Amino acid sequence: xxxxxxxxxxxxxxxxxxxxxxxxxxxxxxxxxxxxxxxxxxxxxxxxxxxxxxxxxxxxxxxxxxxxxxxxxxxxxxxxxxxxxxxxxxxxxxxxxxxxxxxxxxxxxxxxxxxxxxxxxxxxxxxxxxxxxxxxxxxxxxxxxxxxxxxxxxxxxxxxxxxxxxxxxxxxxxxxxxxxxxxxxxxxxxxxxxxxxxxxxxxxxxxxxxxxxxxxxxxxxxxxxxxxxxxxxxxxxxxxxxxxxxxxxxxxxxxxxxxxxxxxxxxxxxxxxxxxxxxxxxxxxxxxxxxxxxxxxxxxxxxxxxxxxxxxxxxxxxxxxx
Amino acid sequence: xxxxxxxxxxxxxxxxxxxxxxxxxxxxxxxxxxxxxxxxxxxxxxxxxxxxxxxxxxxxxxxxxxxxxxxxxxxxxxxxxxxxxxxxxxxxxxxxxxxxxxxxxxxxxxxxxxxxxxxxxxxxxxxxxxxxxxxxxxxxxxxxxxxxxxxxxxxxxxxxxxxxxxxxxxxxxxxxxxxxxxxxxxxxxxxxxxxxxxxxxxxxxxxxxxxxxxxxxxxxxxxxxxxxxxxxxxxxxxxxxxxxxxxxx
Numbered sequence: 001x002x003x004x005x006x007x008x009x010x011x012x013x014x015x016x017x018x019x020x021x022x023x024x025x026x027x028x029x030x031x032x033x034x035x036x037x038x039x040x041x042x043x044x045x046x047x048x049x050x051x052x053x054x055x056x057x058x059x060x061x062x063x064x065x066x067x068x069x070x071x072x073x074x075x076x077x078x079x080x081x082x083x084x085x086x087x088x089x090x091x092x093x094x095x096x097x098x099x100x101x102x103x104x105x106x107x108x109x110x111x112x113x114x115x116x117x118x119x120x121x122x123x124x125x126x127x128x129x130x131x132x133x134x135x136x137x138x139x140x141x142x143x144x145x146x147x148x149x150x151x152x153x154x155x156x157x158x159x160x161x162x163x164x165x166x167x168x169x170x171x172x173x174x175x176x177x178x179x180x181x182x183x184x185x186x187x188x189x190x191x192x193x194x195x196x197x198x199x200x201x202x203x204x205x206x207x208x209x210x211x212x213x214x215x216x217x218x219x220x221x222x223x224x225x226x227x228x229x230x231x232x233x234x235x236x237x238x239x240x241x242x243x244x245x246x247x248x249x250x251x252x253x254x255x256x257x258x259x260x261x262x263x264x265x266x267x268x269x270x271x272x273x274x275x276x277x278x279x280x281x282x283x284x285x286x287x288x289x290x291x292x293x294x295x296x297x298x299x300x301x302x303x304x305x306x307x308x309x310x311x312x313x314x315x316x317x318x319x320x321x322x
Numbered sequence: 323x324x325x326x327x328x329x330x331x332x333x334x335x336x337x338x339x340x341x342x343x344x345x346x347x348x349x350x351x352x353x354x355x356x357x358x359x360x361x362x363x364x365x366x367x368x369x370x371x372x373x374x375x376x377x378x379x380x381x382x383x384x385x386x387x388x389x390x391x392x393x394x395x396x397x398x399x400x401x402x403x404x405x406x407x408x409x410x411x412x413x414x415x416x417x418x419x420x421x422x423x424x425x426x427x428x429x430x431x432x433x434x435x436x437x438x439x440x441x442x443x444x445x446x447x448x449x450x451x452x453x454x455x456x457x458x459x460x461x462x463x464x465x466x467x468x469x470x471x472x473x474x475x476x477x478x479x480x481x482x483x484x485x486x487x488x489x490x491x492x493x494x495x496x497x498x499x500x501x502x503x504x505x506x507x508x509x510x511x512x513x514x515x516x517x518x519x520x521x522x523x524x525x526x527x528x529x530x531x532x533x534x535x536x537x538x539x540x541x542x543x544x545x546x547x548x549x550x551x552x553x554x555x556x557x558x559x560x561x562x563x564x565x566x567x568x569x570x571x
Contacts, residue, residue: 005431200428207420209411213372214403218476219396219424264411 008268015275019057022279026286027053031293052179055187056285056299057278059176059240060250062191064277065198066233067251068270072205073226076136077259078314080251081237082307084139085146087248089120090241092150094171095157097242098164110186114238120146121230136318174245174300176285183243194236198270201225205266247281247300249307254280256310323348323512324369324480329378331361331368338364340536342378348479349510351503353523353544356533357557362516363404365533366482369514370401382480396424400473402466404484404516414460414468415453418444421475443474447501462489470498474505481505483515487522495519499526520548520561520568532556 032044067080074084081087093116094109102108128134128142154172158165170178198205204225207215216222240247254277255269262268281303288299324346331339338361346352354362367373369380371387380387382398390398400421412420421443422436444450447467457465466486473481483502487495503526506513514531517523523530523544530547532540534556540547548568553561560571 203423203426203428206412206416207423210417210420213367216372216392217370217396217399217401217403218420218472219393221392265416 008271011268012271012275015272019275019278019282022282023053023057026282029286029290031290047181048179051181051184052176052285052289053282054184055179055243056176056282058184058187058191059244059247060254060277060279060281061274062187062194062236062240062277063247063250063281064254064273065195065270066237068255068266068273069198069205069229069233070251071255072208072266073229074134074139075209075211076134076139077256078136078140078252078311078318079143080249080255081233082246082248082250083252083311084120084124084143085150086117086120086124086143086234086237087241087246088147088150090114090117090238091171091246092116092154093238094242094245095154095168098167098171099157099161103167107186109242110239113242114235117234117238117241118231120150121234171241171245173298174247174303175288175296175298176244177289177296179244187239187243190235190239194232195270195274197228197232201229202266202270205229205270206264209264209266245300248304249311250277250281250303252314253303253307253310256314323350323382324514325381325384326369327378327380329368329375329380331364331373331375331377337536339368342538344531344538344541346512346514348512349506350529351506351513351527352515352529352531353527354514354516354531354533355518355520355523355547355556356539360533361536362533363484366401366484366514366516370399370482371395372401393424396476396478398478399480399482400476400478402469402473402481402483402486404488412456413453414449414455414457414464414471415440415444417457417468418449418471418475421472424476439477440471440475443471444468446474446505447471448497463491463494466490467494467498470501478511480512481514483513485516485518487517487519495522502526520553524548524566524568 027045027049030049063081070079070081070084071077090113093112093114096116097103097109097112102112123146124139124142128139151172154168158168204215204220207218207220208222208226212222255273258269258272258276262272281299284302285299288297288302291297326345327343329339329342330337342365354365356362364373368375369387371390374388382390387395418440419432419436422432422439426432426436441450444453447470449464449467449471452460452464452468460468466489470483470486487498490498499522502513502515505511515527527544529542530540530544531538532547532552539556540552550561550563553559553568562569562571
């Protein structure tokens, strides 16, 4: 019951080591096999496989932390960037950036993705918010409808621009196949900033779960904290999406599994989700590229295959509350 | 301690409170009474700055509540909300521990002092045996007492309670009122409580603020405030006082 920070740190270090071990193992698995000697010289390993492994770890950690944060901010265990339509919102921005020819610019795709993702959040608040409260059903429905709308717009854009179809499809499906070190270097600082801010506010996240008025009267500057958290998590989502497309349900599956083991205290939930999320997405991506060689499965469909049934299960379980 | 001058509050175009002025002494115990929808809850929420006032001003210790910031204000005022939330995901102990939030820095562990205060407040409210229970496992009365324990853990000079007795049976109603009376007498906490039961107010609260028609109809000793004429005016009910009890005709 006592929140022991030392305990949390020890568990985190063990999980960190476990993550590194999984990374080492997963970078050894693949269609092209290496022995230890050729490893250090192989460009396939250094320029293709390693950035892919590192990127999937960063994205997995980021999306999980975003999921935990959204679940507290929206006071709903069923939310994550994908379910709320924020990932789709970001993919619309990415698609527009490609059509505008901003692909080559370092921050072009991510910036556009951020703009449309923030717009999506504003829309969610406008549509589903009643004052400070948000009804769980309305919130989920809003997310689903926004996803429909955005998917329709993206299909339309694709139909009008056949030449760019391939690269837009990539963004809507989600894949790490095109991972590069450049993606890693752009995403890493953003993920670190976002995760640090979520950890810094982890006790505020607990209080936000009790409702915005209670949180306010217990000393949380609710509006300020909520805005800050939403901005930085959305920043993470936007840049994750611009690096690897829409990968659904990671932010739902990972926090839920951690919750089962360690409870709802965000001071443990946030740090543990980082590592569990990293390992989860890394394993999913490794499975995606090795299950049916030489073909590759879209990793987004793998995570949805796990996440969607879990979402349905959670929805079924919380039916009484709705 | 609390000074309110020319406070008006409206939801949209509907005015809830109109030109209210009053001052509340340190260490006093006030009941806030009035018919449904007369702005009792709104008044409490204005004082605790959950609803930022635009007309008039509210000061606590000569400082405007809007200048405090949430954290410092939470060290001055604790609020027990009207409806206890049953859907919380935290145990009673964790819930009460949240009352220590205004004193903790980010990323800081709870201190031994925090644990001691939480234990003391839970024992005071007779909830210590429930410390591991989740809200769904508690009755309305138990949850209400946990909420009061959380407010006590804030260690504030002012305690605001919004109908804390409404979901309780008669035994627990009396228990809560006795507890508040003790806290008021021993710790000198300033207490403002919204109640519906006139007799509870008469028995436990020395002073009353009677709201009627968006304004303060009467502020003063409860026995005077709840005279048959005043009750008739504010609640449209005929009453008599027999043996210090209000009897509805």
